[in-house]
Amino acid sequence: MSSLISFEQTRATWIRRLHLLIAFTEIPSAIAAWLLRLARIPKGPWGFPLLGSFPMLTKYPEVTLDGWARKYGSLYSVRLGNQLFVIVSDPAIAKDLMVTNGVVFSDRKEMFIKSQTVFRGRGITATAYDDRWRKHRRIASIWLSQKAVDGYTTVLDFEATEMIRALYAASDQGTVPTNPQTYAGRCSLNNMATITFGLRTDSIRDPLVKQALHLSREFMNTTGPMSNLIDFMPSWMQKFLPWSIKIRGQELHTGLVDTYGGFINQIDLAMKQGEKVPDCLAKTMLENREHEDLTHLDMSILASAFMIGGVETTASIMQWFSALIPAYPDIQRKAHEELDRVVGRDRLPTIDDEGNLPYCHAIIKEVERCHNPFWLGTPHVASEDFTYSDQLIPKGTVVVLNTYSMHYSFTRWENPMEFNPDRYINDATLSSASANLSDPYARDHWMFGAGRRICPGMLVAEREIWLVISRMLWAFDMREVEGAKIDLKEYDGMSGRSPVPFVVQLKERFVGVGEVLKSEGVKGSSPA
């Protein structure tokens, strides 16, 4: 017995040292995983309760969590450093916890990098479930409600056409292999910049495109929900150790405040000088700053949440669509046939056509199922002890929605790994409506999260994505470029995913595409 204790004690000491080693040196995950395996970490249905699973979760944590879900079931726990996580991989459990018991499961963890360093406890997404969150979410809703989105759909329409026209010009009748990623990024950026600041960029060469896309990419690369060991270390370690990620987080914070806080200052000055300022989020915040008690930092970070939450995300779906679709000529043919029949060749599809184009609508849902940019969403936190199915979820537990397992579920979908829009052909709902279905197994997908913290930008996101993808399908026959295979396995980003750089051949689908794009360009004008 005593030898067992001393063996366990020795082992525990070694394991503690091993963790310190990892913490101090941030050694590559593969070596760390090997070392932990040598230390014979105890495994069980509740994951790795004592030792932490960080090294197994650094690259594509969703894949590891999916493997564990298949082994341990739809509700299991994992410990990373000092933090307990519960991983939810089933729609009914997700609904029970995050929707039905939303009063308990709507808090956020104060992540050291995302919440404390980059967003400084602001920006809605990283805010605790408190009065500040309610206030900021209410202000954001003024610009994200159905009425607001209806009001600026002309902007979304204009930017989608602009994007297709720019791609048409760049690809030069399909002779120039083209990477659509920056075009998609600029389209989403212009939409959000118009809504947030009443401004837009004129071309992909505008310096703001580079700066804004860099900031949102850096955010995706530094704020993974399970990828920064520093987030799960004691506060003295966070404070005093020289973590490289800390410097990146601080630089990102400064970049956001300089860039987006700078626009707020310009708008403030213009308003004080009596100049006409377009209606936008920044103007709403400045007009209400005293009444709502908003500091410059509050406004800068709220604006940053729009410029991050609303750019990389929608752009990512447009990019995944562009990367996937060249491999499916039959699917494109079916979409083209539907577009010819319903829309014709004299005009572009619009928002009003969506209900009459079920196959194109299904393609979008299927892209979102197969390539959710946020596989692990933004985790929620239990604000009190909660017992579920006889298992205690202690206060402070981080609850992760494992959408990877839910989207690739063999129980819900036939051949889930296959890209097949037909599975959604009878689902005419928008995802924002599908999220309210009472049967959680009937929901289309979980890309926008769940419960009280569900993405408030769903309505605008869905419209943007529809306008761009339906128009790309209308205008182009998209093919892979010979010798430039598109990689769908690897991807960029820690918290949000987008494809690694690729090129496609964009051939005009029929003679006359250019004429329609030219005339639609004349019809539309930027409201910004």
Ligand code: HEM
């Ligand atoms: C494809 C596009 C988008 C995806 C996949 C997406 C996904 C998400 C997810 C998963 C969450 C966390 C939900 C949860 O906690 O359960 C979220 C929250 C949020 N999203 Fe989006 N989003 C998208 C577009 C947008 C847009 C266009 C905006 C516009 C400003 C936006 C603003 C926000 C904000 C402010 C939050 C924080 C909500 C809160 O914590 O209360 N998102 N989003």
